[in-house]
Amino acid sequence: MSEVYAARRARLREQCTTAGNAAAVVSRAANVRYLTGAAPHGAVLLLGPRADLLLCSGPPSGEAGEGRPDEALRVQVLPTAAGDTAVAAADLAAGQGADSLAVEEHHLTVVRHRALRSVAPRLRLGDLGCAVEQLRLVKDSEEISCLRIAAEIADQALGELLESILVGRTERHLALELERRxxxxxxxxxxxATSVGTGINSGRGGHRPTDRRVEEGDFLSVCLGACYRGYRSEIGRTFVIGTTPADWQIELYDLVFAAQRAGREALVPGAEYREVDRAARSVLDAAGYGDALPPATGHGVGLEIDEDPQLAPGAMGKLDACVPVTVEPGVHLPGRGGVRIDDTLVVRPEADGGPELLTITTKELLAL
Amino acid sequence: MSEVYAARRARLREQCTTAGNAAAVVSRAANVRYLTGAAPHGAVLLLGPRADLLLCSGPPSGEAGEGRPDEALRVQVLPTAAGDTAVAAADLAAGQGADSLAVEEHHLTVVRHRALRSVAPRLRLGDLGCAVEQLRLVKDSEEISCLRIAAEIADQALGELLESILVGRTERHLALELERRxxxxxxxxxxxATSVGTGINSGRGGHRPTDRRVEEGDFLSVCLGACYRGYRSEIGRTFVIGTTPADWQIELYDLVFAAQRAGREALVPGAEYREVDRAARSVLDAAGYGDALPPATGHGVGLEIDEDPQLAPGAMGKLDACVPVTVEPGVHLPGRGGVRIDDTLVVRPEADGGPELLTITTKELLAL
Known part of the structure; x- marks a missing residue:
């Protein structure tokens, strides 16, 4: 893997050099992990004029959740009293003779930025912008393998839950059980955070589980995902509790299902982000639910659960092959409940069979 | 409760006015919650020249975890396309005729700060600094009640775990079970994140649970806490698995226990933060463990799990009554394991009986 990280850093360094920056400090955790294999708490990566260096405020734990740093990369653990890693990186860059340093202005706070400026007053501070986030958009096969496993784990956890008795259990307990699985x-x-919503809470995006218990006749919406080697999957399904769904439930489910399918089918390389959103959104809009829809009907996934691209009306840009995204339209009727259906897919050319569905749990309306 | 939040905002407003700022935007989530009762994702509080306003990027969920906004406070939900709440707040402040605005420079990113500047170019931006964090230091009786309940919940969860069979179970499963409880x-x-460390992992601060199983003869360290109405407790205990602890285990345990007791006994109003740290640290230092100790032996708790004050060698300041802190020295011997003992206490005057221990689980060395 070491070469992979080195190659990613080489691409970033090239961009920095082109922009006239002698060095760069990467501070956003997911970006640090992408470029080094690990993101110990508070660590930053210095792309120095001479060498690259991972600066940590404590020893890397080496545990699975945190990742392991690229073995070819120098790691420096700052003594406790040394303070901020980004400031130490700026100091080092200046000491190595750099005259300019790009930083992540969308991540550094005003106070940290000022501390960088004061420790190295001759260093011209530039903005790295979202250069690393852009590199992260298209995933390599190793990354997609991790996402596949993360999706498979979520499918397994969900599948086991469906085999258990649900009536009478609270949203919170179901969410905790899913996380344990x-x-x-x-x-x-x-x-x-695993979301479980039943009855009037069903179909709400990002619903936080409450003490409401599952009852006969409820819609039950579940949204969960696994993190595997840092890569994050997402799956959402809605079920009906009891033997026979009501007519309004079947109608609403079919509608959201049609919208989600339209979104999935729009996932082709070259499609504009907002076209994909429109494909899903227009189905719900035509049925009169346009006003209550969430701002996006999907988003990228990878080292973060909600990363670029956004599949939203105002989003600019086009899908590439090997970009993993969610497609997750939903409708929530206040006081009644609703439906959300959410998959993680990888954009693939038609010739390769079209989008690769990572979350394969059935999307039939199951009555549990 | 509404008057409590209004009084907190009035104190902050007074400080702002004294510092020459006509308005302020509070963006750090725990600070927003302290001043309004709720912190919906991305919300900011505008202390405006005319009125206070909670600006949210989506409707508050009203769930326990998020809190409920003070009913006397105006809440404004921005339309999706309106973007950043802090920027909208700056725009409103300028529209209300403010000429200056204090912001939390230790929380706002460089990019957000620049967006504020560009939406309201005539507004002089000042720094609110850690004014709200300072107000949060001393807790009122309502806050301490929440902390008491949060501590009691953690005691209960830990007590139940101790009654179950531990040998053969993994750190991860024990941690998940504690969180469910x-x-x-x-x-x-x-x-x-609940920490469970067994055998060679015991006694490590912030250890993330692994798949290691509990074995006979192990030290088992557990650190957990509950969040209740936003307030966070912390308790850490170390046990020995099996019938008879080894001599080195008893010695190490007694040493850490003595250090933790010294720290607890140093908790009096007026004591310097670093004196409390020194009380605990010097015991471990004298036994030869000084070099491997963590940077702090305790910290404040409240709406955040690790807030001011820090009980550390370099910390400046003195304890007040009604400040809740942890006292949590520990020693970890690489390759062998170790001991941590961690309580949440509230500083009280001697006349009131001295520090109030919130986490009451026994600190005897239990053999489980």
């Missing part, structure tokens, strides 16, 4: 199946941990 | 007993969720 994710870990059972080898996840580093949940990819994000 | 926290929720069972009414926590909003864990106060932080």
């Amino acid at each position: 994710l870990v059972d199946h080898g996840a580093d941990g949940p990819a994000f | 926290l929720v069972d007993h009414g926590a909003d969720g864990p106060a932080f």
